[in-house]
Each structure stands twice: as C-alpha cells, then as structure tokens.
Amino acid sequence: MSTTGFAQTAEQPTPSAVVFAYHTVGVRSIKTLLARGIDIRLVVSHEDSANETIWFESVAALCEEHDIPRITPENPNTPEIIAQIAALKPDFIFSFYYRNMLSAEVLEIASHGAYNLHGSLLPKYRGRVPVNWAVLHGETETGATLHEMTVKPDAGAIIAQTSVPILPDDTAFEVFGKLSVAAEQTLWNALPSLIAGTATKIPNDLSQGSYFGGRKPEDGRIDWSQSAQQVYNLHRAVAPPYPGAFTEHDGKTFIIEKARIFKHTTLKLPANLPLGISVVDNVTFGVCGDGKAIEILALQHQGCTMDNQALAKFFGRT
Structure with a gap:
C-alpha cells in the first residue's frame, strides 16, 4: 500500500474511499469523511435485523440522503464484491463498526491503506463488543482507536486514539455515546495526515492487550x-x-x-x-x-x- 500523499491541485482528484459501515459510529464517521472532502464511492453495510433492537443511527438513511451507493452483501469477500470494489479504485478503505471480517484481497485494493475505528484503547479489548466488556470488567477508561487493518482483527498499527472516562455508574449505552464522539474526533484529527501520507504509525503490541468474543x-x-x-x-x-x-x-x-x-x-x-x-x-x-x-x-x-x-x-x- 502506498503512503504517498495527495497534491490538492486541479489535476489531482480528491481522495476517494470505499466505506464499510454500520451503527451510529458508521454514521458519524461517514459524515466526517464527507466534511473532510473524501469522495465516498460506495458504502458496504448491513440490513437491520428484525431480531435486534435498533436504537442507533441509520447508515442506510444517511446514504440515501447523500446519494451514496450502498450494498449489503452477506459476505463482503466474494469474488463479485471484490471485483466491484476494485473497479472503483478507492484510495482508502475505511471500516466503521462493520461486523464482518475483511479478507486480504479486499484490504489490498486500497492504494493508500485500509483503516478501522475500534471502540477501545488498543491493544486492550480487541475483538467484539469492546464497550460492554470494558464496563463489565470495571474499567475506568476506554476510548476510540483508528488503526491499520490487517487480516488479524484489531492488530494493525495505531494511527490515533482518543480516551474517554467510564464513570462508576455509567452504563455501556452511556459509554457508547461518549465513544461515538471520541471516534469522530479521532478520525477528524487523523484524516489530514492520512491524506498527506504523513501519519505516524505506532506499533500495536498485542502482548500488552486482550481479545474478547461476542456476547449473547x-x-x-x-x-x-x-x-x-x-x-x-x-x-x-x-x-x-x-x-x-x-x-x-x-x-x-x-x-x-x-x-x-x-x-x-x-x-x-x-x-x-x-x-x-x-x-x-x-x-x-x-x-x-x-x-x-x-x-x-x-x-x-x-x-x-x-x-x-x-x-x-x-x-x-x-
């Protein structure tokens, strides 16, 4: 993946992206990309499940409002979906609370890198539902982390982090509200250096962290x-x-x-x-x-x- 920056000239188009997104963090992050001038060529998302309480913001509604093409494949790693994304030639791939793992073939499409926003202070609480696990374990702090995507989940180099407190009586829902803001701040502050190709990359030392699965x-x-x-x-x-x-x-x-x-x-x-x-x-x-x-x-x-x-x-x- 190239790390060359973009020259903002008439000859050089603005940076483009394919975005994998769902949930409130997906909505806030897409809005942040648009505010930073990113050309979003496609959003890959999920259909809402009838078995899930939908209390969060809608990526589908946002895409409709902004005329952004959106697809909801059950598997984003099929040859057909990979070919569709590759044809768009995105400079970046971003993942914002998208629930499926992305294959190496998908990640390698982006010429300027693939990046994910994760709801913890990596390397702690890698994996699923990190906010719920942090509250369950009595943590007093968590945060949002923007990191490079690799096939191994939440293992890529860290680009930026923003911490938030977990107060003694905070529920996971309340902490998630804080993290939605922290994710937006993290992405907003990191985008200029990502676009310029000057972002600092901090090693993600997995030996200092933890991994947790989903909850039922x-x-x-x-x-x-x-x-x-x-x-x-x-x-x-x-x-x-x-x-x-x-x-x-x-x-x-x-x-x-x-x-x-x-x-x-x-x-x-x-x-x-x-x-x-x-x-x-x-x-x-x-x-x-x-x-x-x-x-x-x-x-x-x-x-x-x-x-x-x-x-x-x-x-x-x-």
Whole structure:
C-alpha cells in the first residue's frame, strides 16, 4: 500500500474511499469523511435485523440522503464484491463498526491503506463488543482507536486514539455515546495526515492487550453468589437498550432496567435476606454473595416495568 500523499491541485482528484459501515459510529464517521472532502464511492453495510433492537443511527438513511451507493452483501469477500470494489479504485478503505471480517484481497485494493475505528484503547479489548466488556470488567477508561487493518482483527498499527472516562455508574449505552464522539474526533484529527501520507504509525503490541468474543443475551444471567460490584457491573454492561441482566424466579424471567450499588446513609440492608431479589418496605434489594446488595430501581417483566404492587407480589418479605 502506498503512503504517498495527495497534491490538492486541479489535476489531482480528491481522495476517494470505499466505506464499510454500520451503527451510529458508521454514521458519524461517514459524515466526517464527507466534511473532510473524501469522495465516498460506495458504502458496504448491513440490513437491520428484525431480531435486534435498533436504537442507533441509520447508515442506510444517511446514504440515501447523500446519494451514496450502498450494498449489503452477506459476505463482503466474494469474488463479485471484490471485483466491484476494485473497479472503483478507492484510495482508502475505511471500516466503521462493520461486523464482518475483511479478507486480504479486499484490504489490498486500497492504494493508500485500509483503516478501522475500534471502540477501545488498543491493544486492550480487541475483538467484539469492546464497550460492554470494558464496563463489565470495571474499567475506568476506554476510548476510540483508528488503526491499520490487517487480516488479524484489531492488530494493525495505531494511527490515533482518543480516551474517554467510564464513570462508576455509567452504563455501556452511556459509554457508547461518549465513544461515538471520541471516534469522530479521532478520525477528524487523523484524516489530514492520512491524506498527506504523513501519519505516524505506532506499533500495536498485542502482548500488552486482550481479545474478547461476542456476547449473547444468555450471558446476562445474574449469578447472585458474585459480589455486589460484579453484579452491578454486569447490569451496567448490558442494561437496556442491550438485552439486560436477568434473573429467574418461580419460572419467570425478570430484567433489571435500572439499579445502583446500595449505599444508603440512613436505610440499612435488612438482615437474613436470601441471595437474589427481595422487596422490603417498597425497597427492592438484590442481595449478593459478599453480603452487600444492589438497589433495583426498575425491574422489567414481560417487557413492562413492574409497579410496587407487582414487586411485592413476587418478591415481598415480611
């Protein structure tokens, strides 16, 4: 891949790109490329799934607004798709929250490099759903990283990073909002040097990082024998609009909608409560294995937030 910069003259066209994009980060990043004068010749994206809660911005709507051609192949690495991209002769390939891996044949098409925005401070939290994993593990900081793409996921040289704090009560949804801004800032600041061919490349030392796979709704099952902080971190990591941390009682499933660590200055945790959910005097406790508890502020059953009467019916203690 060439690293020669572009001379912005009448004879030299503006830089072009094929963009693989989905989700809010995809939308914000495409807007950033357009604002920096990149000629986006094609967007490769996904069709929305009927089995997924769509709470994020639409790449499809953005492409329609700006008359950008868009395709949604199930496999972006077929000979037909590779030929279609190669015919466009893009200077850059960018990937912004696109969910499929790209083959070496795709990455090599871009004459000035292929780059990905990842939602962590690489080399930490390589792989899938990095925001959720960072919150689950109680991290106090994460960020967005722009890096060169290689066949191995999230392993290429780092171009730029922007960090954001994870506050003690932040949910993954709230952290994702911060990362959307951080991703936009990272790309905006890095594009001039990428276009000029002067971008600094920092080695991505994988021995100093970690790799995580995807998560399933079943991974939100609460183990009440864990500490209150661990249970709270699970809630924060998968709180709605993600599928949610859940528990079962009398054959029924309940999802924690909103909670906090129980640190009341005047109200004490009642003694001898069993592990799991109990309601005492209209306060809903989730008692954990370390003898501490989370206070559940909103609990869902069958898609609806339970009122005090329903909570007392299922979990009331005298």
